[in-house]
Amino acid sequence: MNKKHLSIALSSLLALPLLAPAGTAPTAFAEGADQEVVIVYKNADGKEAAIEQSEEVQHEFKTVPAVAATVSSEDLRDLVDNPDIDYVERNISFQTTDFETTSYTPPATAKEAGNWNYQQVAPNTMWDQGFTGNGVKIAVVDSGISEHPELKIAGGISTVGDGTNANYADDNGHGTHVAGIIAADSGQGNVVGMAPGASLYAVKTLGADGKGTLVDLLEGLDWAIQNNMDIINLSLGGDTDAQSLHDMVDKAYNKGILVVASAGNSGTADNQDQNTVGYPARYDSVISVASVDQNLNHSEFSSAGPRVDVSAPGEVIRSTFPIALGVSYKYMSGTSQAAPHVAGELALLKEKNPSANASQLREILNGYALDRGTPGRDNLYGSGVVTFKPQIDSSAPAEVGNAVVSAAATDSLTLSWTQPTDRDFKEVRVYSGSEPTFTTVTQSTYQALNLAPDTAYDFRLTTVDTAGNESQGVPVSGRTLAASVSGSPSTGETPVTAAPTQQQPVQPTPAPTVPEVISAPFVPTPAPSGGSAQIPSGGGGAAPIPSGGGGGGGAAAPAAAAPAAAPVASPSVPAAVPAKSPTPAPAATTPNPSPSVPSTVAPTTPVSVSIPFQDVPSTFWGRDTVAWAFERGLVKGYADGQFKPGATVTESEFLAMLIRAFEPNVKNSTTGTWSNTYYARAKQLGLPTKGNASKASRSQTITRVQVAEMLASANGRNLKGNQAIQYLLSAGIASGSSKTSKTVASFKGNASLTRAEALQFIKNLTEKGNGSLS
Structure with missing residues (x-):
């Protein structure tokens, strides 16, 4: 059918685009002439009226309830007054x-x-x-x-x-x-x-x-x-x-x-x-x-x-x-x-x-x-x-937020803060007292070591962007514990105090002390469904759950300077961790409820762990993390005595590990697939999984961006894709593979991650998150 186009000068349309809403007096229009209009109807009766009272219908729209039509002057008045018609509009020009x-x-x-x-x-x-x-x-x-x-x-x-x-x-x-x-x-x-x-x-x-x-x-x-x-x-x-x-x-x-x-x-x-x-x-x-x-x-x-x-x-x-x-x-x-x-x-x-x-x-x-x-x-x-053009930048990034001394020992202080959100933010520089030298930190905690007992110290935290611009800095003060305080040098929390009475340089390496040994029994058992590591039975923390991981060939595992565990908050907690604890170790307490980044510096007292995995040597970057998960029952090795830290992880394995880290009494499903319990709980919590919609997805290797979305959701943030990755980077739950800058690209979201890396993610969340699954 032919289309008719009303020839009206644009200037004459300025006063008469919308004829009238239903129930109001129609605007004046030319008597006798047919009009090209758009008729927007409210319901089926309105649609029927629009079609029946049109001289010609040029188009029926599919995405909005409307038709384009030619109507007579008389029918136009009826349509404007029809309560089933939303409005009628002239066919104007563009x-x-x-x-x-x-x-x-x-x-x-x-x-x-x-x-x-x-x-x-x-x-x-x-x-x-x-x-x-x-x-x-x-x-x-x-x-x-x-x-x-x-x-x-x-x-x-x-x-x-x-x-x-x-x-x-x-x-x-x-x-x-x-x-x-x-x-x-x-x-x-x-x-x-x-x-x-x-x-x-x-x-x-x-x-x-x-x-x-x-x-x-x-x-x-x-x-x-x-x-x-x-x-x-x-x-x-x-x-x-x-x-x-x-x-x-x-x-x-x-x-x-x-x-x-x-x-x-x-x-x-x-x-x-x-x-x-x-x-x-x-x-x-x-x-x-x-x-x-x-x-x-x-x-x-x-x-x-x-x-x-x-x-x-x-x-x-x-x-x-x-x-x-x-x-x-x-x-x-x-x-x-x-x-x-x-x-x-x-x-x-x-x-x-x-x-x-x-x-x-x-x-x-x-x-x-x-x-x-x-x-x-x-x-x-x-x-x-x-523009995507690199810009000449002379402005320093925003300062760090919520800077505090989050933990203190007789010979160390741990500083924590939140990173600025500037897109070009690169690193934090930590200055000690009035010293001109600084220590560069890319995450959001720092541990000052080899300090004197019962002594106040001043620090200044500045931010630096990719162009080298440096901020004025934020001061932070704290006091070490007195020598008479018992417990691990890495435990304890102290409030911000007055100016120091003595200053000593901050050293980046821990002082050697007598190692503490973590040991736990190892009973190799066959995997429930083929070659996977043993899936726990659940309940009371008595049985381990699978680890997740997934570097595969995608993202390199962190080097020796991988994120270390943040210090335990309470000074009364002994350094030795009891085997098979039914609940996760307490997280570091900070005045800021937002999660912070794990320290890039090792704990004051290196922990020598005893674990039965032949393929996790003492030089492996994530050995302490594997031991942390093993003694809590989060992971159990393979029947051949190996842990396989570089193996990849399925969605169901990562989900089980995540839930059991916070809810150790959750048990494997006794009917059907072992992971049914975890997916049911994930649905209650609103965690983003693919396995609830497709059981085939449960056995597929989880990607790092899926992990980011799940961890962000577990910490109360419903974020997707790169936003979830950016949140983990800024919160310190992840650091990316780059040693110089934290970027979405360095996180390698489309890659898988290794079993050891998956454990590090979970450990970081328990220490830096809100303390529970949201």
């Missing part, structure tokens, strides 16, 4: 938001990296990490996309003209230009997109004149939602609000789709302090993008206002153009060119953060915004110009 064009074709020898927008955004810094937007689906809702040597089009649709079809060729050039900014091939010609690995989908909603209607736009968005796009780019806009458009983009956002739109080209030198952002960019569910020039100054033509989210290059941008229109490349300017830069950047970030939702990705995007204009967010630049 158009491209490019500001100027030239027909200049760049020289064939021009290098892709020579384009100023490429140099400013520096997408290659993400490509070098392996992220090109691969697997991310981007709908370019525009004038279509034409075939071009530098573009790969995955599919699309046209809502323009007679009927709906797949002829989405671009007869204007705007959509092809936008598509090249997003995903032109790398190394193939004169330009390159931000995310050359992304999949482009052409959604043609604008005609050869660069203009289109509300109905065409809604149909295109409807298609994009139905076809599960990840990102929608809208380099178009208008001055008129449309409730149906607002509802549609909200629908897309609520489904997890990122919607990016050009802020508009209504800016002038005189109205930069006014709200000139157009629609749909003005909606909260849309990422609104303003334009900057080559000097990163706000483009004078660019709209501004409180709904500008971020800025991107938008002046004199070279990109692909339909060859059928006479040239292969063209320079264009406008917020239409700024928006696709952000759409491409989001594709890179989405591939890098596959578990992040739309809201989280918006926050991640803001983290890459270079502040411009007024410090902080402003109406010209939003949060700033989004």
Whole structure:
């Protein structure tokens, strides 16, 4: 059936977009003339009325309760007054938001990296990490996309003209230009997109004149939602609000789709302090993008206002153009060119953060915004110009938080703190007294050794970022215990005290003392289901549970300087640990309820452990951790007398170990699969597991990111993917494989982890977490 398009000048639409909500007096409209409208209904009766009272129905939307139709003046009044109709809206116009064009074709020898927008955004810094937007689906809702040597089009649709079809060729050039900014091939010609690995989908909603209607736009968005796009780019806009458009983009956002739109080209030198952002960019569910020039100054033509989210290059941008229109490349300017830069950047970030939702990705995007204009967010630049380019940084990171002396002994003090959340944070430097020298710490505890008894000491903790900027520092004071205090030198807690009366240098190595021996019986028993280590029967801590682990080939086990156990809190607790204790050892007590990072320095008194595992030598970095788990019944070796610290771990093994570490009386299931009890408990606790939905997943090797999500949840934080990893790194429950910086990359979330590493995670959680499963 043919589509009719109402020809109305945009200026005449400003006063009459929404005819009226149900039950109110209708706005005046032209008598006698048929009207093209969008009818949004409330229920089945409303839908029936909309269809029956329409002269012609052009489209029935699938994602919102609405139809596009032509209605008579008389029927329009009835529909507006019908209580089953939500509202009726005129079919208004939208158009491209490019500001100027030239027909200049760049020289064939021009290098892709020579384009100023490429140099400013520096997408290659993400490509070098392996992220090109691969697997991310981007709908370019525009004038279509034409075939071009530098573009790969995955599919699309046209809502323009007679009927709906797949002829989405671009007869204007705007959509092809936008598509090249997003995903032109790398190394193939004169330009390159931000995310050359992304999949482009052409959604043609604008005609050869660069203009289109509300109905065409809604149909295109409807298609994009139905076809599960990840990102929608809208380099178009208008001055008129449309409730149906607002509802549609909200629908897309609520489904997890990122919607990016050009802020508009209504800016002038005189109205930069006014709200000139157009629609749909003005909606909260849309990422609104303003334009900057080559000097990163706000483009004078660019709209501004409180709904500008971020800025991107938008002046004199070279990109692909339909060859059928006479040239292969063209320079264009406008917020239409700024928006696709952000759409491409989001594709890179989405591939890098596959578990992040739309809201989280918006926050991640803001983290890459270079502040411009007024410090902080402003109406010209939003949060700033989004770039992956390493920035010259002269600002020190934030100070550490909650710095305290968390434990004291006769010859040592343990300092604990929380790390700053700055993205470029690298390390903490610990200064002793007025000494100019310092000790570098990448985690969030530090143990000062070889101190004098009953003596006060001053420390200063500074933070350092990757650029070498150092903060002023936070002072921390504490006093060692008197020599008459009994117990292990590594036990005890002391409050912050006054200034010291004596200062001595802090030494990074422990003083040798008489070793204490932990011993426990070893009874090899066959695995319950093949070659796994023995799964405990549970109950009263009398039987061990399996260890989890998973470095496999993915992440290297920590070196000899791996995180050591944090000091025990109470000075009355003896250093020797009783075998087969029914409950975990008490965690270090700190005034701060937030978890902190395990110390990078070994305990004051090295513990020589006696364990029956031939493959865990005294030089193994995690020997004390294995002994800690063995004496508590968390692990039991194989029948051949080995522990196999480098073996990988299944989800069920890790889950059992985690639950039994906090709830030692939990018993294995006596019917069906042994792990049923643990999965039932995990479901009660809300722990994220795959095994509750698929029993086959229980025997699959658990990944490090799954471990991060489970540990974060166990500590009361419902986080996914990289956010869970970042939480563990900042909380000290994990440190990553790098000795110089803690990053998501160094954590190696897609890799497995070893049995010894899994035990270290569990041990860290018991010592640095909230003391129970949340």
